[in-house]
Amino acid sequence: MTTPERPVPSPCVSICALDDDDICTGCQRTVSEITRWSRMDNAERREVLVLCHERAKSSGLLWMIGTKPG
Template sequence: MSVADKVRSPCVSICALDEDDVCVGCHRSGDEITRWTRMDNEERREVLRRVAEREKKSLIHG
């Protein structure tokens, strides 16, 4: 698999975990960030689905 085929990290270089252990920049959990490089594309897509939900919740609950 080429680099172009890999699901890219959602990192936006704003790295700070909130009280729920979720990054305020990319909305991944600390565990998801730590494991990202060892995940296959399917696992990464699942994380991105959870990230989208967290991001939506953070916009609603601001």
């Protein structure tokens, strides 16, 4: 018998403000991703987390350790 997978937790950090592109400056999710989160399955949530990570990198909010700038 397998244990059901626990839900992937929300990346919300309680800094809820949208930038000019309607991306949350706290969690890096779009408005659509935020509103749909509770209805997403874990696979879709993981896809959104990858997108959030990429948005944070491209906006300069996340620096990669061990990489050189430029």
